[in-house]
Amino acid sequence: MTHVFLVRAVNVGGTAKLPMAELRALAAELGATEVQTYIASGNLIATPPGDPLAFARDLEDQVEARFGFHREVIVRDSAALRAARDAHPFVIADPAFSYLVPLTSPPADSTAAAEVPSGADQWALIGDNLHVRFANGAGRAELDLTRLLRALGVAGTARNLRTVDALLGLLG
Incomplete structure (x- = not known):
């Protein structure tokens, strides 16, 4: 597969x-x-x-x-990538501003992450995926994604939804 x-x-x-x-x-x-x-x-x-x-x-x-x-x-x-994409909890005004961050594993404890300032940016943890919507794009982010991942205690890699959609197309 x-x-x-x-x-x-x-x-x-x-x-x-x-x-x-x-x-x-x-x-x-x-x-x-x-x-x-x-x-x-x-x-x-x-x-x-x-x-x-x-x-x-x-x-x-x-x-x-x-x-x-x-x-x-x-x-x-x-199937896992499609499910994660479908679970994106934020309004997608521009798929380049909305991100899926697959994680190496679900975080054991996410309480410290609540202390990471996000400004107008939004994030949500769903299983072993982090979902992020940057209000003004990743280049002008208020949320420090590296700091958030450190607070979650897991590694992850961000892909905007435009990239996720392309990968889903390639997976068939």
Whole structure:
């Protein structure tokens, strides 16, 4: 079954350079088939050779070994990604302002996150996904997503709903 593997925080801000051609080649070397990427921000679509979570851990290990940095790889199948997209609790005036942040796991305790200022931005935790709507776009955010994730105690990687919709289209 084809899954999306989301590599956290690559090719942003001049750090953690991971060329998508090399990510595709790495996935194929690890036995994945139907390998493709979408834009240069760590979106890998592939059919893993076995357990998707084990494949994600193998990708993490190989990225660190070959590129010298550790980045979490979060995996979702089509049904899980669709369910997360459908659960987005905010009005979507512009899909570029609304984000899905798949998390490595559901947070054990989210009480500290309530203390993170968000201004006009909104966020909601639903299972192992964080949903965010930036009132004025991510570039002018009042909510510090990094601080929020730290308060939740889990890693996650943000994709705007335009990207999520494209990934769903690629997953079929």
